[in-house]
Amino acid sequence: xxxxxxxxxxxxxxxxxxxxxxxTNMEKMPSAAGASAAMTARFDRVAPLILIGVWLVVxxxxxxxGDYPLNDDWVYAWSARHFASTGEMRILDxxxxxxxxxxxxxxxxxxxxxxxYVVLRAGTVGWAAxxxxxxxxxxxxxxxxxxxxxxxxxxxxxxxxxVNLSFTYMTDVPWMVLMFAAMLVLLxxxxxxxxxxxxxxxxxxxxLSRQYAVVVLPAxxxxxAHDARAEGPAGWRWRAGVxxxxxxxxxxxxxxGFTFWYAxxxxxxxANRMTWTDMAxxxxxxxxxxALIVWHYLGLWVLPFVAALALRGTLGREVTRxxxxxxxxxxxxxxxxxxxxxxxxxxxxxxxxxxxxATMPYLGNVVYLFGTGPLTLWHTFVAKTPFLHRTFGFGIxxxxxxxxxxxxxxxxxxxxxKRVSAMxxxxxxxxxxxxxxxxxxxxxxxxxxxxCYLGWHxxxxxxxxxxxxxVIMPVMIWLAIDAxxxxxxxxPVSLAIFxxxxxxxxxxxxxxxxxxxxxxxxxxxxxxRGVAAADIDGGFEINGPRRxxxxxxxxxxxxxxxxxxxxGEGARYVLGFWPDISxxxxxxxxxxxxxxxPLTGERAVYVLDCAANRAxxxxx
Numbered sequence: 001x002x003x004x005x006x007x008x009x010x011x012x013x014x015x016x017x018x019x020x021x022x023x024t025n026m027e028k029m030p031s032a033a034g035a036s037a038a039m040t041a042r043f044d045r046v047a048p049l050i051l052i053g054v055w056l057v058v059x060x061x062x063x064x065x066g067d068y069p070l071n072d073d074w075v076y077a078w079s080a081r082h083f084a085s086t087g088e089m090r091i092l093d094x095x096x097x098x099x100x101x102x103x104x105x106x107x108x109x110x111x112x113x114x115x116x117y118v119v120l121r122a123g124t125v126g127w128a129a130x131x132x133x134x135x136x137x138x139x140x141x142x143x144x145x146x147x148x149x150x151x152x153x154x155x156x157x158x159x160x161x162x163v164n165l166s167f168t169y170m171t172d173v174p175w176m177v178l179m180f181a182a183m184l185v186l187l188x189x190x191x192x193x194x195x196x197x198x199x200x201x202x203x204x205x206x207x208l209s210r211q212y213a214v215v216v217l218p219a220x221x222x223x224x225a226h227d228a229r230a231e232g233p234a235g236w237r238w239r240a241g242v243x244x245x246x247x248x249x250x251x252x253x254x255x256x257g258f259t260f261w262y263a264x265x266x267x268x269x270x271a272n273r274m275t276w277t278d279m280a281x282x283x284x285x286x287x288x289x290x291a292l293i294v295w296h297y298l299g300l301w302v303l304p305f306v307a308a309l310a311l312r313g314t315l316g317r318e319v320t321r322x323x324x325x326x327x328x329x330x331x332x333x334x335x336x337x338x339x340x341x342x343x344x345x346x347x348x349x350x351x352x353x354x355x356x357x358a359t360m361p362y363l364g365n366v367v368y369l370f371g372t373g374p375l376t377l378w379h380t381f382v383a384k385t386p387f388l389h390r391t392f393g394f395g396i397x398x399x400x401x402x403x404x405x406x407x408x409x410x411x412x413x414x415x416x417x418k419r420v421s422a423m424x425x426x427x428x429x430x431x432x433x434x435x436x437x438x439x440x441x442x443x444x445x446x447x448x449x450x451x452c453y454l455g456w457h458x459x460x461x462x463x464x465x466x467x468x469x470x471v472i473m474p475v476m477i478w479l480a481i482d483a484x485x486x487x488x489x490x491x492p493v494s495l496a497i498f499x500x501x502x503x504x505x506x507x508x509x510x511x512x513x514x515x516x517x518x519x520x521x522x523x524x525x526x527x528x529r530g531v532a533a534a535d536i537d538g539g540f541e542i543n544g545p546r547r548x549x550x551x552x553x554x555x556x557x558x559x560x561x562x563x564x565x566x567x568g569e570g571a572r573y574v575l576g577f578w579p580d581i582s583x584x585x586x587x588x589x590x591x592x593x594x595x596x597x598p599l600t601g602e603r604a605v606y607v608l609d610c611a612a613n614r615a616x617x618x619x620x
Contacts, residue, residue, distance in 0.1 A: 142442030299406030
């Protein structure tokens with residue numbers, strides 16, 4: 001008994017000594033949780049430097065190109081230059097977007113640094129760098145770890161769509177950055193007046209670039225209303241109403257003012273009026289076909305995570321036997337159907353186009369086999385001559401993989417929708433069970449955003465380009481990381497696949513600028529020789545700035561048919577990717593090589609003299 005008493009005394013003395021030591025010394029040392037928090041804070045300070053550093057490497061490898069247009073940006077550049085020189089806001093008839101804010105920042109750059117396409121392109125590159133920081137901040141604000149947030153930012157930022165569009169003066173990247181910045185502000189909090197006004201202002205500015213910002217207002221408003229309701233049942237409708245008014249006020253003022261100016265003073269463009277007219281031709285098959293294609297894109301974006309699950313041997317936990325059967329059936333049907341539909345449907349009523357191989361993407365405009373950027377030399381675009389890169393087998397394999405990936409994407413989306421529905425239908429003031437409120441709020445906002453955005457496009461879009469669908473890529477990547485967890489998301493195989501995609505994005509965009517530079521040189525050489533613009537068919541971006549305005553003035557149309565679709569009918573000199581464009585009477589007279597992927601053979605832009613094919617001149 002005495003020994004036990006002595007032991008008890010020793011234990012009390014030990015505890016007293018330990019407590020004194022902790023109070024005097026240990027308080028000076030951080031705990032494990034404190035050390036982890038300090039490390040995370042340090043990484044959050046370093047992460048922006050990592051993202052900017054990676055983006056600078058991308059810019060260095062791709063290059064900013066030369067003073068030539070890309071895709072539709074010649075239309076927007078014309079308006080920016082006109083506004084910078086005259087102070088008058090004018091939008092060409094080819095453009096359907098609102099464009100006002102896009103023109104405004106572009107004209108500011110022109111006044112400061114000159115009116116070349118390089119200057120405007122550099123501006124979009126800056127927007128893209130800001131976008132990487134926004135995506136990272138959204139990940140952190142929604143409860144992702146620093147590594148998961150960095151993956152979210154880089155997976156989106158180094159995707160082929162983001163990289164390609166960042167090196168143009170297109171509206172896609174700036175619009176996307178404005179919209180996700182608005183969502184980031186709302187995720188930060190919806191109680192403060194300045195946050196609500198700031199988010200509404202960002203959405204309003206986005207709506208002055210592309211009108212689609214107005215379409216997703218219900219999604220952002222849903223988060224504002226939910227936050228007011230989650231604070232408690234007493235008076236939540238009043239709180240929600242006041243906050244929604246504060247949030248919507250800047251957007252309503254900006255977009256309402258634009259609508260009045262556009263309808264009463266400027267006048268809607270021909271392209272804008274055609275867009276509203278085409279909506280009547282959407283139903284009944286196009287929404288179904290486009291939804292199927294969107295499903296493939298979702299599957300494509302989550303393939304790295306599916307590969308990580310497969311190597312870990314945990315695919316069975318994600319998919320039931322019934323779902324696996326559906327996957328196998330869809331795979332067999334699609335592999336059999338895709339080549340037939342792609343090569344026989346010359347009118348893309350179901351979303352296909354005869355000019356595209358049987359592969360992702362089925363929508364086109366930015367990404368194709370081993371390349372990015374629209375191939376807008378006429379004979380390639382209509383498939384009279386082959387694409388730069390052709391591989392039928394790879395297209396079928398990629399289609400098969402996207403079917404499988406689409407199954408997992410569909411499962412993760414449905415799970416997210418189920419959790420969001422339960423959250424919305426929960427009683428006022430109820431807490432979110434089993435996870436942080438930040439994660440749940442982010443899921444609610446992102447799912448609602450994707451539903452509004454895609455729902456509008458599927459219901460109204462006669463034509464659905466891949467760059468339209470790309471806007472929801474951050475949402476799908478976020479949902480995939482949320483579903484698989486940190487270990488799978490940051491698994492070596494997942495990171496390796498994303499790294500391969502990044503290499504493709506950078507190399508393919510560099511090739512895109514390279515062949516456009518070769519085309520620009522060819523056209524300038526012809527013009528130096530005294531060849532008139534009407535005698536040069538250089539493709540969409542070359543013909544547009546030189547011949548579009550006169551064509552609209554003469555015909556009242558924005559484009560024609562056949563060779564005159566891009567205002568090139570009757571041109572003697574035609575530019576193409578191949579020396580033979582399968583038409584008699586054309587002869588290659590000049591060749592302009594450009595960089596392409598190693599081991600794929602030489603590539604060049606050819607100047608073809610088609611004097612024998614010129615349309616006869618009708619005497620007045």
